Amino acid sequence: MPLYKAPLRDMQFVLYELLNIEQRYQQFPEYADQMNMDVVNQYLEVAADFCENEIAPLNQNGDQEGCHFEQGKVTTPRGFKEAHQKYAELGFTSLTADPKYGGQGMPTLLRIAISEMLCGSNWSWAMYQGLSHGAMRTLEHHGTEQQKQTFLTKLVAGIWTGTMCLTESHAGSDLGLIRTRAEPQADGSYAITGEKIFISAGEHDLAENIIHIVLARLPNAPAGTKGISLFIVPKFNVDEFGHLLERNHVVCSAIEHKMGIHGNATCVMNFDAAQGFLIGPENRGLNCMFTFMNTARIGTAVQGLAASQIAFQGALEYARDRLAMRALSGIQYPEKNADPIIVHPAVRSMLMTQKAFAEGGRALAYFLAQHADIVEKTKDPQQKQASDELLAFLTPIAKAFLTESGNESAKHGVQIFGGHGFIIEHGMEQIVRDARISTLYEGTTEIQSLDLLARKVLKSEGKLLKNMTDLIDQFIFENQSNIHLKSYLDRLSNLNMEWLEITQYITKNAKQNPEEIGAASVDYLYYSSYIVFAYLWARMAKIAQHKLDKGTTEEKFYQAKLKTAQFFYDKILNRTQQHLASIKTGAESVMALDAEDFAF
Numbered sequence: 092m093p094l095y096k097a098p099l100r101d102m103q104f105v106l107y108e109l110l111n112i113e114q115r116y117q118q119f120p121e122y123a124d125q126m127n128m129d130v131v132n133q134y135l136e137v138a139a140d141f142c143e144n145e146i147a148p149l150n151q152n153g154d155q156e157g158c159h160f161e162q163g164k165v166t167t168p169r170g171f172k173e174a175h176q177k178y179a180e181l182g183f184t185s186l187t188a189d190p191k192y193g194g195q196g197m198p199t200l201l202r203i204a205i206s207e208m209l210c211g212s213n214w215s216w217a218m219y220q221g222l223s224h225g226a227m228r229t230l231e232h233h234g235t236e237q238q239k240q241t242f243l244t245k246l247v248a249g250i251w252t253g254t255m256c257l258t259e260s261h262a263g264s265d266l267g268l269i270r271t272r273a274e275p276q277a278d279g280s281y282a283i284t285g286e287k288i289f290i291s292a293g294e295h296d297l298a299e300n301i302i303h304i305v306l307a308r309l310p311n312a313p314a315g316t317k318g319i320s321l322f323i324v325p326k327f328n329v330d331e332f333g334h335l336l337e338r339n340h341v342v343c344s345a346i347e348h349k350m351g352i353h354g355n356a357t358c359v360m361n362f363d364a365a366q367g368f369l370i371g372p373e374n375r376g377l378n379c380m381f382t383f384m385n386t387a388r389i390g391t392a393v394q395g396l397a398a399s400q401i402a403f404q405g406a407l408e409y410a411r412d413r414l415a416m417r418a419l420s421g422i423q424y425p426e427k428n429a430d431p432i433i434v435h436p437a438v439r440s441m442l443m444t445q446k447a448f449a450e451g452g453r454a455l456a457y458f459l460a461q462h463a464d465i466v467e468k469t470k471d472p473q474q475k476q477a478s479d480e481l482l483a484f485l486t487p488i489a490k491a492f493l494t495e496s497g498n499e500s501a502k503h504g505v506q507i508f509g510g511h512g513f514i515i516e517h518g519m520e521q522i523v524r525d526a527r528i529s530t531l532y533e534g535t536t537e538i539q540s541l542d543l544l545a546r547k548v549l550k551s552e553g554k555l556l557k558n559m560t561d562l563i564d565q566f567i568f569e570n571q572s573n574i575h576l577k578s579y580l581d582r583l584s585n586l587n588m589e590w591l592e593i594t595q596y597i598t599k600n601a602k603q604n605p606e607e608i609g610a611a612s613v614d615y616l617y618y619s620s621y622i623v624f625a626y627l628w629a630r631m632a633k634i635a636q637h638k639l640d641k642g643t644t645e646e647k648f649y650q651a652k653l654k655t656a657q658f659f660y661d662k663i664l665n666r667t668q669q670h671l672a673s674i675k676t677g678a679e680s681v682m683a684l685d686a687e688d689f690a691f
Contacts, residue, residue, distance in 0.1 A: 153215055158354065210394045219355065258288050273367060275310075324365050490539050497526050562626075606678040
């Protein structure tokens with residue numbers, strides 16, 4: 092199994108050098124004394140120690156043992172419960188929560204950085220924490236003061252955990268089809284009845300209570316998404332002081348047998364007139380739930396980044412040690428019977444791809460988190476709108492592309508190991524199995540693609556796209572005299588113009604045939620993602636070159652950053668042209684067969 096090592100130096104590069112957090116966060120009084128290098132590094136180092144020494148050793152055993160289910164009770168793999176207790180004791184469950192409810196009030200960006208380490212070291216265990224964080228965010232934004240005092244304080248302390256209960260077997264991602272009912276009761280509560288599936292962390296033994304955030308319909312509610320409300324449904328009912336009472340009528344009837352993430356319980360949850368409490372306005376549940384869902388989508392993007400990182404770490408160590416054949420240019424290690432496979436260009440290409448995806452993904456995920464903090468804290472309406480629109484545009488890109496690139500990186504990891512990658516004991520195949528879910532939950536890649544093209548780009552009449560292309564144009568303009576960046580800026584400029592042109596092309600065709608949007612959407616998302624990565628890699632190359640020009644004791648680190656940027660531009664960015672060509676072929680061949688003509 093790859094031994095996880097937190098990539099602290101590169102995390103610090105993104106935080107302090109790319110995102111300039113020490114200066115940027117001074118504008119927020121809440122963070123002015125917190126977001127400095129000493130404080131942030133202390134958090135990162137404690138989290139790294141926890142991940143490397145507490146939960147990474149549980150990863151493979153947790154995968155092999157899985158969760159145990161018996162008569163509605165789920166027991167997590169050995170060590171998971173103790174790790175949760177230590178995590179809460181270290182204060183990580185309260186990291187970003189409001190201090191009024193026991194939180195530390197730290198920014199989302201720090202949580203995202205720590206979440207990357209959690210996911211890279213033990214994806215299944217980290218999911219329990221991610222779901223709880225989403226429940227906290229929903230209660231913070233939409234709960235009443237009484238709900239916050241009763242439920243939020245215990246979630247913040249890590250005494251209780253949370254879930255997100257959306258999916259039903261007949262509905263999937265189309266939440267407008269859900270059937271779970273909520274009947275008003277005389278005491279002001281609601282009786283929640285229905286079945287939810289694919290509920291991650293829906294039942295377990297890590298905490299004394301589980302707070303389910305549930306979508307359901309009130310009587311006579313409008314059809315579709317406009318008739319959905321949001322409810323708190325605890326596993327154990329509680330009194331006004333948060334003391335546990337009798338078991339609520341919510342039961343886990345089964346856990347799924349899955350391809351991966353075996354250490355996390357994916358549950359079928361049955362609600363049989365379970366006591367629930369309305370969050371937010373009636374019939375506005377989906378709007379409230381988007382607080383949870385957007386958090387979850389960024390969290391899933393981080394899981395994709397983590398897959399790239401751990402696959403790269405495992406593959407790199409193996410490639411340095413595994414001997415096979417000699418380099419085509421001649422013997423490189425004469426003292427050995429053969430050369431390590433890292434000398435071979437095909438292996439190098441896979442390693443460089445993993446490295447480019449991990450480091451580019453880190454830049455994008457942290458960039459997104461920084462704008463989430465701006466939206467949360469700024470008092471400047473224009474700054475808030477700009478960051479909110481950038482988040483809206485980039486979230487489907489980050490969720491879809493970081494998970495897809497994570498899957499590609501995981502595949503390369505197995506490939507570099509060769510036959511050994513197919514063997515369980517080496518742990519590389521687990522990364523493939525765990526990572527595969529990331530492109531499915533919280534909206535599949537295809538749904539994210541439609542969201543990007545149809546809702547974010549076309550519905551805004553190109554405004555959200557123009558915000559991003561303007562940002563890239565601004566970077567190009569500010570650095571046009573930088574001779575070291577010329578090759579990057581020329582490519583970026585051409586792609587930026589091409590991005591607008593292909594969007595206009597799709598818009599025009601879609602007026603004649605709406606299916607053109609669906610036919611183009613996945614290619615459009617990939618195309619857009621590579622350009623966003625190119626922008627970030629150009630920014631990172633600029634910083635690296637500047638450090639080298641000034642003189643640095645970390646020459647190897649910055650040289651590696653430059654060479655990875657060049658690899659991305661030389662070998663990966665060309666993929667845009669493949670996606671562009673596919674977009675231009677249109678929808679005709681995609682839609683040519685009638686549904687009944689798909690014969691075999």
